[in-house]
Amino acid sequence: MVEKEEVIRAEETARLSEVLGVIDRRLFKELSVLGDRRGDVVGIRQEFFDDVSFNFSDATELGETWSSIVQQAELLAERERSHRVASTAVERLAWQHDNPYFARIDFVEEGAGNPVESIYIGRSSLIGEDGETFYIYDWRAPVSSLFYDGEPGPVSYETPSGSIRGSMTLKRQFVIRGGQLKHVFDTDETIGDDILQAVLSERSDTSMKSIVATIQKEQNRIIRDEKHKLLVVQGAAGSGKTSAALQRVAYLLYRYRETLTPDQVVLFSPNPVFKGYVSRVLPDLGEANMRQMTFRELIESRLGRRWEVEDLFEQTEELAAASGTAEGDSREAAARYKGSEHFFATVRNYLERLKKQGVRFRPLRFRGDTIVSTEEMSAKYYGDFAQEDFGDRLIKLRKWLNERLNAWIESQIGETWLEEAAELADDEDIQRVYVQIRKQGGFHDEAFDDEDRMTDLLKRRVAENSIAPLRKAVKGFRFMDPMATYRELFRSRTLFTACAPDGKLPPKYEWMAMRADETLGRKTIDYEDATPLLFVMEALEGFRKVEGEVKHLFVDEAQDYSPFQAAFLKRRFPHARLTVLGDFNQAIYAQAEESGGFGGWTRLVPEEETAVWRLTTSYRSTRPIVEFSKRILKPEDAANITPFNRDGEEPSVLSCRDNNELAERVAKRAEELLAAGYATIGIIAKTAVECGDASALIKERLSEETPVTLVTGGSAKLPPGISILPSYLSKGIEFDAVIVWDASAEKYGREQDRKLLYTVCTRALHVLDVYFAGEPSPLLSFERKEAHS
Template sequence: MLQKGVLTEWTEKEGIDVADEQSVRKEEERRLSEVLKQVELRLDKELSVLGERRGDVVGIRQEFWDDVRMNFSDATELGETWTSIMQQKEILMERERSHRVAFEAVEKLAKMHDNPYFARIDFAEDGCKPEQIYIGRASLVGDDGETFWVYDWRAPVSSLFYDHEPGLVSYDTPEGEIDGELTLKRQFVIRAGKLKHVFDTDETVGDDILQAVLSEKSDTSMKSIVATIQKEQNRIIRDEKHRLLVVQGAAGSGKTSAALQRVAYLLYRFRQSLTPDQIVLFSPNPVFKGYISRVLPELGEANMRQMTFRELIEARLGRRFQVEDLFSQTEVLSASEGTAEGAARERAVRYKGSEHFFLTVERYFDRLENEGIRFRPLRFRGDTIASADEMATQYYSIKASEGFAYRAASLRKWLLAKLAAWADSQLDQPWVEEAAELADDEEIQRAYVQIRRGGGFHEDAFDDEDRMTDALKKRAVEAAVEPLRKAVKSYRFLDAVGTYRELFRSRSLFTDCSPDGKLPEGWEWMAARAEETLARKIIDHEDATPLLYLMEGLEGFRKVEGDIRHLFVDEAQDYSPFQAAYLRRRFPQARLTVLGDFNQAIYAGSQDSGGFGGWTRLMAKEDTAVWRLTTSYRSTRQIVEFSRKILLPEEAAEIRPFQREGEEPRLMRCRDGAQLADTVAADIRSLLEQGHGTIGVIAKSAKECGNAAALLKERLPDEVPVTYVTGGSAELPRGVSVLPSYLAKGIEFDAVVVWDASAARYGQERDRKLLYTVCTRALHVLHVYHLGEPSSWLPQGS
């Protein structure tokens, strides 16, 4: 069997016969030519179909109303007209669906023409002849329906390429295990339909392929990794046994890429029962959402639902409250470093994300089953329709065993009935009569139509005027109380904020609910802070999840998303135990895949959580698998070695660099801000000239980034794009991106320039992981600048 190497570069001194090399290459080029002909034939057919479908859609749209029989003379004709419109609509929708399917087929085949496959395995099933299996991003089947020119990388047999070396092997299928012998593993680099390189290997993915792929320049979007999936990543991608997968991966180990390939695999494996809208991925920020948005479409799959935890909070609390986000909280804590206020706030942040506080709130729920829920009175213009005490009496008259959901729904029904009765009692009140008299033409017309439908305004009617007045009064009352009705329907009568505040108003209540009967350190400060902020309808980020959990618990978790089958959480180490527990309750039926890196736990609320914030306690041990990815593929060996030294030895022990060589990271001192800006601007010009398309200038805070972006724009020519990336940015641009440290997570750049990694900026112990995170964003080049003394976490003498 051929040994590992680049076939186009092998020589006889390496023990490989040149004639064999040429023969293999010619064989593979001939086969590639056959596949491309198949792709072209299929592409011609699909283009023809696409043209027909496009013509159908355009024609139907243009002639839509010509083919509809329009008649509004009576109810029967109106019904027939409506039926005719709906028939035309169904025909148009069907043609549009066919057009979309044809367009997607053409798009897939066009990509396949550029790069139809990346691997070949020769496999002989027990008792059968060997078969050559070519593996690509999508399958290509002959017109006979039996000839497989290319197998999809997600097909069961394709797992042999990722999981096994040549020899006796087996692989799992839905029908059972298949045994046989793997006799060849071959890899290809194909670009624009041309065979560039051929590799034979005994490994999962040969180092030569990885070297070639990892040496490429970065893009503004994440790439698919199907051609370079490693054995340990493949296990994560294809795991169907466990309900909870926890993936601890070093920076650049491919955990996010593996997660996205897992989504693609699940959609392929369960294509009859799983759709993209049944999968949710939580991203760390909007920039990252945009960064990964092209991976699944590149694989021919629609994107799953993506959201940030911030968006989840905003959807429930953002309309009524000013809610602080995680990045604002981080900036506040950074600005108040070294002060008593800052220390107190940080204690509160850490505590309110802890498992201790989650258990305290859970025990508080036990108390609330029997007493203590606060209600908002139902009032209208000073009149109390239902008082808070009446609501409490009505609520607690229902057995606690019925649960929060049933009791809240019953109280809601009672309030709606009470509101309707009160509205009827107001019909003769002066304010109603006045509103009826001031009705506009539109309201009068609606009242007229209502009475006409009821038999009014004909020759035998004698009370039309009175009926009009009554109708206008009733409509006036209904319009006036509609906001109250909506509030009741949306459970606004439950005062979750007031109920939450009670927990911090009473020491005895808090200690009774505390699992160890103790108050946390700094409880008095937390109590005063909660009273002051919540009274002003301001919610600190650390209060948002507990408050949301309490709110939805009082409503009986009516907002749970039981139709979601898979939940993916990236940067999971940044989620507090409280947030992890909330997501589990919000998505009760979902299987969980959580990914993160202990060494990148940069936020105060998650740094005491042991890395994954209690994720592993969410499900039974037998339903849980913990995977570790220790090899860092993103950065060069030199950058990985430099970054490892920032961490504590025990934290860095398992991190292994992939042996891709590059230049040593540079550590440079500047005397002041002006020299820093001048030197970085010159550095950027040089990096761009070297061909680096994406350059990240990373400062610690947003304030520093704003200053850095302004200084660099002054010093760089207009043709060099400098973009200040904020928490609201949705896309990562090409050129120079200036961004704060906490927004860089999960993103990579050809070159990273660290803006002022001085002891003054990165001097605290918690800054160690932040600095590590920043440095590990670089693929090829890392330049670290500092004013004054460098951070003590940085390797010295670099």
């Protein structure tokens, strides 16, 4: 047996050496090209205008000068493109040299006389200098699916031209680091446990890694699904759902590289920290990053410029502060209802009524005088333009308002204020008017009215400058008042019940109406009102911001999106196929508590065009951490979570007298973990307010050299060392070690806190310590507590 292993290792080492030789020769060639192109670019930039002949004596010479400039610009652009291509090739070959491939399968196609082909699989393909020899196949190639889905014996794989059948005679995996063969495994499994154990036991980083070498069979189905318009992935914490989704993006960009660009793929991330965390995955696979945004950024881009908008984290903090009070209970009920399908249907019915009456407008005023009243706008909107759709009505109304502004300027020409303003015109305005008249043939011997024309033009220019803000408002449709229009829905019980699909008012309607009148009245927007208000605004504008060019929409932590938000995104990205990922057990926000899992998503697309995949094996954490975290959940919710068999130390639950002792012990433990070689340590408190207090207490107990960062909602990158962050910012992120700050009955005492505490604990890869001050959370009642010392 040992002798056979030595023969295999010698054979594979020789083959690796051959491949590295090919890579080295290609790298030398590309480096030479890169140097030449860099020199070309620098030279052209330095000598750009030396090679252009300037002559402006007449129109012909001017045209030739312009043509010369264009030719130089095109030459520079071509050299810059060549430089970028060579630079990308060098980068790819460099990481290929470090880890060229991770698997080999031997395959013989069905049919007499077909040879056995050894297929090596890596992150990117490598073709020989003859243009025909495949040294490495890209993991996304059709034949590579045999490695992820098949086992030795009869197999088949799908290609664009049909199914290929044959037999797999060998399945082998490698661990290659720094161009050195570390391990070789022959296996009958999709991914051998030995490989997984090696990869999962590695220390964490501040960025998510590619999983192409360890993709599981069930993940591969998600990655390569091209049939369904909606993919729903329910995955346990640490089951690799986000990683699979990012590999799916890379696969789609490879599979449809002639028709799909990164700009046509959008990923909604749960927070800015997560955006930075996953930003390296696609570049490491040789693909440009897709567009990333958070739902908060979408809201801010449309509403934040005009009004003060609360975000999800601010809402969460406010609900936590008001927990257990009548105000807090009412706010939670409002958040749940305004995210519901019932409210979406109500708003949609309201929009139907708005086609006939009810849209609110803002008057155009200048110095206290009304140029166009809201009554005039409404009469036009529901009169002459009544047969048009919302968007067309608004465009026609905008054109009419500009005509009214033109007419108003004409009416002001003889007014005293305008004459006085024209007399005070600055030199720049006078010069511009003079040039305009000269272009029109003025100021020559036969001209006799040039002074009058100048005065008239100056007046018009002054009048136009005076109403420039009104022109800008009209251009941006700000004469329409979406906030007042939305607010009306809560001002009339009769109107609301008429729009409600079941003709009923929701619970807490009176409180919601009072709250809407208060907040919207002062031009501030609660988070639960932001999406409905934006939906009303964009519907009235004709959905002019709809992103119809987007072909694939990915939504991570989809369980945190309300059904209303899901329906809104479907409307905003009308042609996109959807991939939504999440975990019911990590639904921590009020708006999603009663959403029925992924029901808000699955009801958007016909059942026959929907696939629901479940990932039950948790790979992130050690078995002891997974088993500990499962016991926080209700038994029925934990039943389908299976830990991968990776051993580790048992989680600790540790008692403290008060926050001072808590800070002492947490600071000491964090430094011990850093000294033990753990690169990323997350100290996770429930809220941002608690994080601020914890940070102050911990930092004064740490040495100045200890790397510690307070992570906030605006943070875009997860730093190495110790991170102190609130629970809701930890979603989707993993740490070598997690320290839970104060899992006491006071902080995690309600049933609503169960999933939040579970989410926090499942961030840990290798070490989990749970501290509490005072009484422990009842959610930890299964665990024997350490006696206070």
